[in-house]
Amino acid sequence: MDKILGILLASLITVYSFAVSAETFEHVELDKDRRSVEYSGPINKTINAIKERKWLGQTKDMNGGVVFTPYVNPQFGKNNTESGGAIMVTATFYLYDQPVKEALMVARQSQIPGFVEFYGYDSRELQMHIRMIDGDTFQSFASDTQYRSPEKLNTYKKVEYFNKSQYKSQLKTPEESGTWY
Template sequence: MDGIKSVVLASLMAAWSFAATAETFTHIELDKDRTSVQYAGPIKSITKALEGYRWLGQTKDMNGGVVFTPYINPHFGKNDTESGGAIMVTATFYLYDQPAKEALMVARQSEIPGFIEFYGYDSRELQLHIRMVGDGTFQAFSSADQYRKPEKLMTYKKVDEFNKSPYKSQLKSALEDGTFF
């Protein structure tokens, strides 16, 4: 009987320690028309930490990253314009070492506490909800709704250069594959 109690107690302790280390995220309601200016302090500290570096995010399906560069908003502080209250960055997304997409992004407070949201100026569907977790690492969700699924949390690390594509050497030119004669 003591053996069963020991096994049950050990199982409960293991489950409790696992539950204690699993991070849970919450959601807060914020004004959908909030601006960067209202939360400028935390936004500027994160954008300064991100800008100018290569950030590599790796999953089993993807090997690429992003580079954030500062964007000087000529309308900043002009309340009569759409982008007047916006802190902005340019994000260049990479697939391996090749640029895949460039987007002008607006920074604002995320509805996930502790995160900053970057959304596409031309397309609000393009989102990254970012928090710094050290000098060389940030974590991100690709939408505000993903806070319910901690397994969707992506980790990006600062690198000197992105990985080279292993598929590049397998591609043949049009002359080599017989497309042109």
């Protein structure tokens, strides 16, 4: 009888811990033309937490990260321009320790509550919906439609440097490979 109660209790604890860890996210409808200044408090708080630090993606397949740098918007405050109400950052994306893409991104309130959206100024398809977990960690969705799939939530940790590629040292110079003529 004690074995049965023990197994039952263990299975209940397992089910409860799984239910607690399966975080669900909501989606709210916001004006598609919303501007940064309307939500500047949470946006500036997030930018101050992530700026000028190296953030490494923490998944098995991710070998790179991102560095955010505040961008001084020369059009800020000019309401007759598209970017007049935009708080912006420059995001430099890395593969291992090599920069592979730099993008000017506009910050605004995300349609996922608790997140701040960064989208590419030149390409709105480039998105990061970020929420800070603590001073050394943030989580991100790649679009506002991924909130239904918590497994697509990426975690980034603050690091001193990005990983070096393990393949660099295996490359041979033309002389070493014998292709030099």
